[in-house]
Amino acid sequence: MEERKWEEMTPEQRREALFEAWLSPQGIEFAGPDAEKAYRERVTRIKDAIELKKPDRVPVFPVIGFFPAFYAGMTAQDVMYDYEKLISAYKKYTLDFEPDAHGGAFNPSPGRIFEILDYQLYIWPGHGVSPNHSYQCLEEEYMRADEYDDLIRDPSNYFMSTYLPRVFKALEPLQKIPPLTGILEMYSAFSAVNFIPFGMPDVQEALQALMEAGNEAVKWIGYVGTHDKEVTAAGFPAFFGGGTKAPFDIIGDTLRGTRGMMMDIFRRPEKILEAVEALTPIAIKMGATAARNNGNPIVFMPLHKGADGFMSDEQFRRLYWPSLKEVMLGLVEQGCVPFLYAEGGYNSRLEVIKEFPAGKVLWGFDQTDMSKVKENLGGVACVGGNMPIDLLSVGKAEQVREYAKKLIETVGGDGGYIMMSGAVIDEAKPENVKAMIEATKEYGVY
Amino acid sequence: MGDDLVKALVDLDEDKVRDVVKSRLEAGDDPLGIMDDARKAMEVVGDRFAEGEYFIPELVFAGEILKDMTTAVKPYLNKASEQKYMGKVVLGTVAGDIHDIGKDIVGFMLDVNGFEVHDLGVDVPPRKFVEKVQETESPILALSGFLTLAYDSMKETVEALADAGLRDKVKVMIGGGQISDEIRAYTGADEFGKDAMAGVALAKKFIAAE
């Protein structure tokens, strides 16, 4: 779509255009007429559920982490370093389990990139974590309490000159790079002086590392792109076109950290409010751009620090929800469907989140009471989730089937429900994941 | 004056706590009395948490204020105060998992509620838990974990305890975001607690049953 035309379109038209792009993926040669038909049926099923219409049956989408690697007998390290293995495992999962959509092969990030850049924020398989386990975040105050104003004034510059040099050791010299907004005219003080840091050996080394990381990323995306093409050709749509985060979580997760953010709630709440405001347009753009580039309206948003217990109702309404809602509305305006993945419990938030235009978003829940969800969000938003990760991990297939049946009875209603796992699936019994999918196909027919 | 401090800490009024502590210390007040007030206040904070009036941020912030307070009072304590504990707890995040926020809150609440907490940190192998239980003769083992990989680590830790012949001497409680009664059964632990105050209640129950 040309930019001009997009600007003139209504949000409804944009959304239809994105759904249409999803329904008819470009450059895909389907494996056969059956695969193409199945593909269109799957997308339509999900679209109908989101728009609160009655699909032919409940769609099913297990939210997958490292599960395909373990299922294929590989380690987490294998799929983070060997791209052949990565795509063969993820493809095998989709073809063997036949969910209504796949989540791409994005979960296991390419380890080499993070080695090249010497990432401090995480440890990962073979690099601080056992080869068999998922990567994990190291909580620190990577952004200091007195740096809010720097972030608020110019988020991009703050990231480039302060935050990224801290979390990527190889990028430390980038601290020397001045704001690029200073490059204005030929007059040297408005241009030439700004290039001096780029001539310094340590800065050049950092840039070299970035180029190397770039080369690796290009190599990796080639494989991941092939994976997507192949599973699409086999009839399986990708569930989302992009991702973004709640502004409060952007700060609370990896800038200030859980503890730092919790102090800020008391010590500098006004700075939190200014910062989430500064990050809101950035968060919208991040999700909307990816959705358009990938021709798929669904934008994944994992929600973290606003869950039950993580703050009071008053704090949620004041500090967390307003900017999140603005991001959601901004995405809708761009034709997107925000997919809020509410991790933990959201029981105390249902009253607040139901204040939203109907049929525009998708909520995925983990430990939230689904009958309360139905009560509050019925007729407002498509919902999903709540298939418990503990059951998928240690339960029996029969229990999973029972749970799926009960979920469909409770929230399946007349549409507007998608079967999803409450949490990301890493370690789980294959027969349980299978039971979740098959039980939905059996009991979920409308 | 004691009421002032208790109230300021319960209300999380950081500046007020600092001022009251400073003026009480300058007035020659008994530092142990000050710490005792802090303990009383933390009990109220814990109750408010259990009643759903306070949440994790309030616990974390109260802990922070308490930490600063302790630093201010310390130089005035001439000898290490003889604290009487209700019982011992060995605590840690299980092997493979490095999350410490939930564990730290549990440890902190156990501590302010009168337990002697031996915190082994994160990514703790079963053997280390067993050794610490043997060394301290602690009757309670508290395991934290929040990724699904922790299920097996918890199970292995409980098994290691049994292998060392300690299973009937030690009560095991587990907790973390994705821990449930299903997982308690799977791991062979005695109880699971859904939050830090549940952990305190369980520890008290274990001690009472001894």
Ligand code: B12
């Ligand atoms: C914040 C968060 C993050 C943050 C920060 C992580 C960090 N180091 O803090 C970020 C964004 C970086 C992140 C990253 C990831 N995360 Co994360 N994350 C969460 C989230 C939302 C909250 C965790 C948290 O901070 N809890 C705060 C503490 C205070 O709570 P707690 O640990 O549960 O402790 C309380 C109680 O449980 C209890 N308790 C704790 N221990 C004990 C012990 C005893 C004895 C007792 C009685 C009680 C008790 O008391 C505590 C206080 O009341 C959870 C979902 C959730 N709501 O649990 C997902 C979650 C843990 N993450 C998950 C995943 C998958 C990931 C990623 C792999 C995602 C990805 N693909 O990138 C990465 C990497 C893994 C990691 N966690 O590092 C999954 C794990 C699923 C699984 N199969 O294991 C979860 C469950 C989300 C989900 N629904 O899928 N994550």
